[in-house]
Amino acid sequence: MTLGQREADGKGPGMEPKLTPKLGAAQITAFLDEVFPQLRGQVVIEEVGPMRARLRMPIDASHLRPGGTVSGPAMFTLADCAFYVATLAMIGREALAVTTSLSINFLRKPAQRDLIGEARILKLGKRLSVGDVTLYSEGDDRPVAHATLTYAIPPRKLG
Amino acid sequence: MTLGQREADGKGPGMEPKLTPKLGAAQITAFLDEVFPQLRGQVVIEEVGPMRARLRMPIDASHLRPGGTVSGPAMFTLADCAFYVATLAMIGREALAVTTSLSINFLRKPAQRDLIGEARILKLGKRLSVGDVTLYSEGDDRPVAHATLTYAIPPRKLG
Amino acid sequence: MTLGQREADGKGPGMEPKLTPKLGAAQITAFLDEVFPQLRGQVVIEEVGPMRARLRMPIDASHLRPGGTVSGPAMFTLADCAFYVATLAMIGREALAVTTSLSINFLRKPAQRDLIGEARILKLGKRLSVGDVTLYSEGDDRPVAHATLTYAIPPRKLG
Amino acid sequence: MTLGQREADGKGPGMEPKLTPKLGAAQITAFLDEVFPQLRGQVVIEEVGPMRARLRMPIDASHLRPGGTVSGPAMFTLADCAFYVATLAMIGREALAVTTSLSINFLRKPAQRDLIGEARILKLGKRLSVGDVTLYSEGDDRPVAHATLTYAIPPRKLG
Secondary structure: OOOOOOOOOOOOHHHOOOOOOOOOHHHHHHHHHHHOHHHOOOOEEEEEEOOEEEEEEOOOHHHOOOOOOOOHHHHHHHHHHHHHHHHHHHHOOOOOOEEEEEEEEEOOOOOOOOEEEEEEEEEEOOOEEEEEEEEEEOOOOOOOEEEEEEEEOOOOOOO | OOOOOOOOOOOOHHHOOOOOOOOOHHHHHHHHHHHOHHHOOOOEEEEEEOOEEEEEEOOOHHHOOOOOOOOHHHHHHHHHHHHHHHHHHHHOOOOOOEEEEEEEEEOOOOOOOOEEEEEEEEEEOOOEEEEEEEEEEOOOOOOOEEEEEEEEOOOOOOO | OOOOOOOOOOOOHHHOOOOOOOOOHHHHHHHHHHHOHHHOOOOEEEEEEOOEEEEEEOOOHHHOOOOOOOOHHHHHHHHHHHHHHHHHHHHOOOOOOEEEEEEEEEOOOOOOOOEEEEEEEEEEOOOEEEEEEEEEEOOOOOOOEEEEEEEEOOOOOOO | OOOOOOOOOOOOHHHOOOOOOOOOHHHHHHHHHHHOHHHOOOOEEEEEEOOEEEEEEOOOHHHOOOOOOOOHHHHHHHHHHHHHHHHHHHHOOOOOOEEEEEEEEEOOOOOOOOEEEEEEEEEEOOOEEEEEEEEEEOOOOOOOEEEEEEEEOOOOOOO
């Protein structure tokens, strides 16, 4: 119910996570190579920052369809990876963070150039990470797609 | 990450909630009157069933805009209430279940008649209830809007 | 603006498309083989009906990740194809119908079995087709994912 | 279909609308007062710019629920209005632009202060305007909600 909307996750200002990433691009790249080897070569982490990440999906002839361009599933994959990387940077190595929802608007036909995904976390709670990813063709600042994502973060094991 | 998608919430078949509602329409109506008195008269619970609920929003002259019809915020409210009722029926009295996301497509201009919302739960986990609500003008089976919702369910206090 | 929501597309009852599909499963399969040969073998059209279609995505060892299951991009592809097929069945051969938005909730871990997608059109206008697709693992009636889609239909060329 | 995603709306760079707004805040306020008088006092247009607008929803005791805060329908209304204003600024007086979809994530409990909506157009085509709105409680830069919207723009009458 949204009448007098209450907090669904997290505990307000005092619990707000620190804005310093726990992992950098090289550490996350090594982690992904280990747990998702099938992604290797598909995406490149260009930069991670506080609540943000930028990834590149190299596009070459093998990606292109006859008469075509970057496919929907490829854009889905880049959006999903970019938001996962932004979240990992803040919470640390956590293979079990899973996508619970992804909503994507396709805005323009991508060029036959590398695709860039800029991820931004809007809310990082204890159980959910919510944010968006804007996709661009390299060298053009008009977005080709925009995705909104929610990730579920598994409870921390105490040890 | 959706490569080898894992379970975000709940524990599979063995944990699947029983499909028998815990509360009926009259009990939920009494509960809503108590915790959300501002809703009184706005929506009527017509039926609750396993993972389902049907609500009616009475439309009279006072709801109608000049030259108009049912507004977007009214459709939002009906979708939100209908899914809340479907969820309450399954989990019991829980005022603190909150909407975490609501996505609505407006499909057709509603008639100047009562609006009906048919809610369906697609996944009832321990922490999330996910499903959709289809909105109709009474007496016309073509949907006027379709909404997808996620509710966060607060952890149970053990006692 | 949703105050007094008006019609965005289509013209109400009189313009409602006939509910008889123009194409059957075999005709659409032949059309997809021609215009999207890269899909061949990835999805099988099991049934088309009025405003509906059911597709199967065969899952074999080559789809499975280490320790894994059906990936997010594979579910995206099945949802996208199933809704495209449901739309094609109603409007006829139209390669240029494109996805403008796709919103997917991941609900349960899919089993290592074929994936089924049940598409349903909620509104078929002149310019937009809007509806949803529910995904199941074969033999289990609890949905593994639910997607809402919008397709843009190109204007008809007059001859 | 998203394999080799094509353009759904608009015609690429050459058709990109000029980035200069056609209307300013005062002109749009006058227009809204005329066509949506029921909104008067509910929202205030603070600023419009190229592909952007910022609106304020004044929150006083009359908006607050017992124990409560800003409601979901109020946030829906602000998001919807803010995106409508951003779109009107670019296309001119057009009462018939209608919301076709609105997807909102509720992120944090809003404070009992005015609510601010920052709208951004990501794609302005001939038939669709697509973008997002981020909602804040005044004086706090952590978003309380984030919405993605699509508006249908009616075809221009030629004179």
